[in-house]
Amino acid sequence: MKNMSLLVLLYIGCSTGNVFGQQQLPRSERYQIESDSLVIGHSKTTTIVFPYSVKSVDRGSNAVLVQKGKDVENILQLKAAHPNFIETNLTVVTSDGQLYSFVLNYNEETPILNWIISKAKGERQEHLVSPDNENEVDLHDYSALASYERKKLRGVRDKRFGIKFQLNGLFIYENVMYYRIRIENNSNINYDISQLRFFIRDQKKSKRTASQEIEIKPIYIYNNPLVIEQLSEAFAVFALEKFTIPDKKYLAIQLMENRGGRHLELRVKNGKMMQLAVLPAL
Template sequence: MRTVSVVWIMNLGLFLTYFSGNAQQPAQSIPSRELQITYAKTTNIVFPYAIKSVDRGSKDVLAQKAGGMENILQLKAAKEDFEETNMTVVTADGGLYVFTINYARNPDLLNLLLVKETQTSGTIQFDNQMVNEAQLGLDASLLLDAHIKTIRKRDRKFGITLLLTGLFIRDNVIYYRLILENDTNLSYDVDQLRFFIRDQEKAKRTATQEVEVKPLYVEGNISRISGNTQQIVIFALPKFTIPDGKYLAVLLMEKNGGRNLDLKIRNNTVVQAMPVASSYSSN
């Protein structure tokens, strides 16, 4: 009986050792930043990426984005001497920022700049309806320098060329790589470069429709093309295909000028988009 007890205890010890060694690692804690705000002054927080959502633990904290700025959050106390609360901010790069907020008549600081960090803020995954801005920037920078050319469509007038040289796709985003070329001695100031889904040309007196497609991200200079130079620009657009009887129009218009271009892209071109990953091997 004594021998059995010793064996049982040894087996129990081995089991507990195995279990503790293979137990799931504890979840990583997201640090909370201490922040003071007041009633009569505004506190500004500058985030490294655009703000996607803000959740306040209490209505005693007033929060808004700065006018015209997507990455600056302005805070103020709705009343004096409120109880401690918290706030959570999600940014476009997937960053999760947590703040513990207290009232102070004279806060230690009124302007806080949060630089791009690694492992100090939480990371979240966006659903299919949201786009990670940091990923867009990485892909666009890569494609800007990629040597691979997958497509060649162009419109040319008055010495100005609008050339499509590549279509790339990642998840729900298609990247359009365009070259804006100026073969004249006159600089070209860009008034606008926009994307529309338009009806094919029809007979006169027939109503036509167009829908603008807003870029999610733009990489490159689209303000001016100096004489005898070219610019490469990456536009990230939401993934879509073009119905029969329609086309994608890339409209380039000159500021205070008439050298306007209209590049037509049809569905049989869009479906040739290559995975973004294919451009990694080309560099």
């Protein structure tokens, strides 16, 4: 595994669904990928944060345990399966088509706990595989832009139980709408998020007819929070395919607490949606 050839690397890329093709690179275009060195332990978890979601992971040895972070696509967590393992490696492919290589060694006393890979580092690397979905890169970039845009949407909020739930930005670029959500916890109890979902609902429910409810699932989530700690706030951007709201219906954005009863809901009508701002092209 230490001296993995380029042909094997190409095989890994193809096996993830990223079609690189059957042709070998000309000898003049072959090169080595520079590896990062990581020290991990048995009783402590090392976290690696990538700029884009992880699509493929290959361990050089079963002596290393690897998993994705819960509900987070761009974070890997790893630790030693047993102490004093022999040096091995880890290969990761992300959704933007980048391949990352790590050499792993054991040290229980001084493991690296957090390793953050900047977007700039990925841009300096060559694409070894074609991205499975180039659109995900655009969704990430425009979601990030929406998170920092100054224009705010006002009047769409729910405030109860010491929690303030707010849609404070609504943007569009081409056929994608970006919903910027702000959650503020003014209580002394952490708020663990069970789910944050989008529905189209009837404004009035007839006693004789069942209420129709259509869920709209985000195609991308930027900075998805799992816990809002006491006396703190968090922002997230949810990218949804473009839509408008039919007459006598509204968009419900539902926030539910895990193992709790502090549930909140936002109601967005068509008039409010028409106040969205257009994001500039990147």
